[in-house]
Amino acid sequence: MMLAGALITFLGAAFLLLGSIGLLRMPDVYNRMQAGTKTSTLGSILFLIGIAVGFGFKVFIAKILILILFILITNPISSHTLARAAHFFGIELTESTVRDNLKEDEEGDR
Amino acid sequence: MSLIIIIFLGIIMIAAAVLALYLKNLVAAIISAGVISLLASVLYLFLAAPDVAMTEAAIGSGLTTIVFLLAFNKIRSDRED
Amino acid sequence: MDSSAIAKVIYDISALMAVSGIVLSFIRLIKGPTIADRAVSLDVMTIIAISIIVYIAAITGRIIYLDVALVYGLISFLGVVAIARYLERGF
Numbered sequence: 001m002m003l004a005g006a007l008i009t010f011l012g013a014a015f016l017l018l019g020s021i022g023l024l025r026m027p028d029v030y031n032r033m034q035a036g037t038k039t040s041t042l043g044s045i046l047f048l049i050g051i052a053v054g055f056g057f058k059v060f061i062a063k064i065l066i067l068i069l070f071i072l073i074t075n076p077i078s079s080h081t082l083a084r085a086a087h088f089f090g091i092e093l094t095e096s097t098v099r100d101n102l103k104e105d106e107e108g109d110r
Numbered sequence: 111m112s113l114i115i116i117i118f119l120g121i122i123m124i125a126a127a128v129l130a131l132y133l134k135n136l137v138a139a140i141i142s143a144g145v146i147s148l149l150a151s152v153l154y155l156f157l158a159a160p161d162v163a164m165t166e167a168a169i170g171s172g173l174t175t176i177v178f179l180l181a182f183n184k185i186r187s188d189r190e191d
Numbered sequence: 192m193d194s195s196a197i198a199k200v201i202y203d204i205s206a207l208m209a210v211s212g213i214v215l216s217f218i219r220l221i222k223g224p225t226i227a228d229r230a231v232s233l234d235v236m237t238i239i240a241i242s243i244i245v246y247i248a249a250i251t252g253r254i255i256y257l258d259v260a261l262v263y264g265l266i267s268f269l270g271v272v273a274i275a276r277y278l279e280r281g282f
Contacts, residue, residue, distance in 0.1 A: 111203045111206070111207075112247075112250075114207065114210075115206060115207070115210050115243070118210050118213075118214065119210070119213075122213065122214065122217050125217070125221075126217070126220075129220075129221060135226065137226050137274070137277065138223075138226060138229050141220070141226070141229045141230060141233050141274065142220065142229075144233060144270055145217070145220065145233060145236060148233075148236060148237060148240055149240070151240075151259070151263075152240055152243055152244060152247075155244055155247055155256060155259060156247065158251075160253075160255055160256050160258065160259055163259045164258060164259050164262050167259060167262050167263050167266065167267075168262055168266055171237075171263075171266065171267065171270060172266040172267070172269050172270055175270040175273060175274070176269065176270065176273045179273050179274065179277050183277065
């Protein structure tokens with residue numbers, strides 16, 4: 001049981017590391033946001049589930065489930081707010097992006 | 111194993127402090143000061159002080175960033191008038 | 192070597208990988224050309240720090256350490272939201 005939890009935790013840590021590498025190598029703020037926040041949400045949830053499976057105390061599992069609920073609620077809020085603020089602050093897209101729907105909507109309103 | 115993690119986190123903490131001194135953009139310096147509080151909280155937890163770590167997490171990482179941004183915004187708007 | 196010892200070694204390697212994730216995110220905080228890059232880097236570092244806190248609570252066997260992670264999970268997004276609000280219209 002502990003070995004299975006350790007393998008799940010290893011998978012989550014691999015996702016955390018890949019998210020950080022994507023944060024370092026992507027060309028643009030929005031691509032970095034995509035790589036960083038989504039991958040780190042999946043990675044941290046796998047990390048916590050692996051620890052809860054491996055060290056199976058009862059109170060421990062309940063607190064880890066509450067923590068996963070908090071992460072699932074708060075992390076999309078912060079990433080969505082940050083992406084919207086970056087768009088209205090006027091940070092440019094990279095050149096290989098083909099479509100910007102929010103900009104087209106704003107121009108259509110005028 | 112925990113010794114290696116403590117050494118890595120301490121090095122990043124010192125680097126974040128030096129970065130907060132030398133950055134020209136003040137909002138970036140505020141973010142860098144937030145990183146110091148974040149890593150200090152983890153280090154307090156390694157030293158077996160969960161109450162201090164909880165206080166540092168609430169005040170150092172959450173409240174200080176917001177108060178710094180509020181004060182910086184007031185200073186900037188006064189200067190523009 | 193029984194399976195429990197192997198599991199401990201895998202947990203340690205996972206914690207080291209998470210810490211190297213913090214190091215790579217910090218390089219983005221040093222380089223980052225705009226403020227939004229640095230805010231994304233702070234967000235990722237907070238998530239990885241929550242994972243490391245839960246790892247410490249597991250290996251030392253003290254359940255009260257998880258309360259620190261709960262406080263972090265509730266409060267940490269307020270800083271990023273404050274930075275985003277500052278970028279959008281300046282408080």
